[in-house]
Amino acid sequence: MYDGQPGSGDVTNDPEMTLEDFLTKAGAVREEDVVVKLPPVEYSGGGGGGEVVVYQGGGGGYGGGVGTRGRGKRKVLVEDLVVDKATQQKQRRMIKNRESAARSRERKQAYTVELESLVTQLEEEHAKLLKEVDELNKQRLKQLMENLMPVVEKRRPPRVLRRTNSM
Template sequence: MQNGPTNGGLGVEFGNGMVAVGGSGGGGGRGKRKAALEEVSLDKAMQQKQRRIIKTRESAARSRERKRAYIGGLESLVTQLEEENARILKEEAELKKARYKQLMENLIPVTEKRRPPRVLRRACSMIW
């Protein structure tokens, strides 16, 4: 326990941040002591609220940073996969072209054979 001079003469300050405020003695000051304790409690509540707000902001900042790192990783992966996809498509086109060329070289040229002219024949309409 510490004495009043450290907290501006308000009363007794405890190690956990609570301050006990004493009256002028005699018990005749109704409500003043309670009002002073409420003010100190409100101050403590405000400090806790501020700490909670700060913690929340820090947590949100860490979360945003993690999200940025994750998105950066995804973007680099997308770039890498797009490059790989373009390379594979180019390779596929080259292979198709080579295959077509090979088929054209090995293909036996098919030309229409002309039918021989029809030979005129006598119809067997008579018996010999």
């Protein structure tokens, strides 16, 4: 995992890392846009608790409007919001769907690259075979010409032109 230190290039595959965590650490999303993880909420139904990351889609511009002392309205932080179990499950499902879609796009791209390389290979093989067929045809024609007996044509008598009086 990238820890933000310039000298450390250690990358490990952490199966628990979400897309939002990755984007935040990679620098594609600012920390202000990803609100702090919520503590687990206890429910009498049990199970299902856990952390939820909510993405505040703050626009561009200076500070994104989250936690800044500039002019304008401040956005309500998610900590003040009570998130129920269904919303947490929906968010988890959305994140999993995004990650699954990303993996699917990667597989599709790899498959496309593989097919393109196969097409290139087959085109090269096709050109090679066409050259080979052309060479064989030339050799065959050369052999036929060598094996043919020369035929001497007789001179044809000149064509006789007749006069006609058709007037």
